[in-house]
Amino acid sequence: MRRDMDFCIDLLEGFSKGYFKSSFQLRDMDDKFYLYQLELLRDANLVDYDLLDISGGYGLKYCPKLTWEGNDFLELVENDTILNKTKEVAKAKGIELFSLPIDVMKAYLKMQTNNILGIDL
Numbered sequence: 001m002r003r004d005m006d007f008c009i010d011l012l013e014g015f016s017k018g019y020f021k022s023s024f025q026l027r028d029m030d031d032k033f034y035l036y037q038l039e040l041l042r043d044a045n046l047v048d049y050d051l052l053d054i055s056g057g058y059g060l061k062y063c064p065k066l067t068w069e070g071n072d073f074l075e076l077v078e079n080d081t082i083l084n085k086t087k088e089v090a091k092a093k094g095i096e097l098f099s100l101p102i103d104v105m106k107a108y109l110k111m112q113t114n115n116i117l118g119i120d121l
Helices: 005-016 029-043 068-078 080-092 102-117
Strands: 023-025 051-054 057-060
Touching: 005 029, 005 068, 023 029, 068 080, 068 102, 080 102
Parallel strands: none
Antiparallel strands: 023 057, 051 057
8 A cells, every 4th residue: 555645634624624544444445545545644743642442443533633753734825826836846846746755845835835935045
């Protein structure tokens, strides 16, 4: 399985509004995909959650909580001006933004935010 950044961003947006899937079946490929993306978000320190073992699968104890970094990241990608400009610059260099490692992507989004705001660091 591979990371799907569009799906991860959709998850973050949903979690920020209290929307989440609460139970998962071990044999369901869509559930495995969801859990894999959720685990990647936790690995990137964007969310925190408690997963419970239940009969035949797993369940979330509560809606995954966005961390401070998760909130910052979501604010960057929800801003169409910042996201589109960052995608344009990356594409001009022959790179798809969402194919970059998460730390590079976050740094690139922050750099474009600073450029748009005229902040020199």
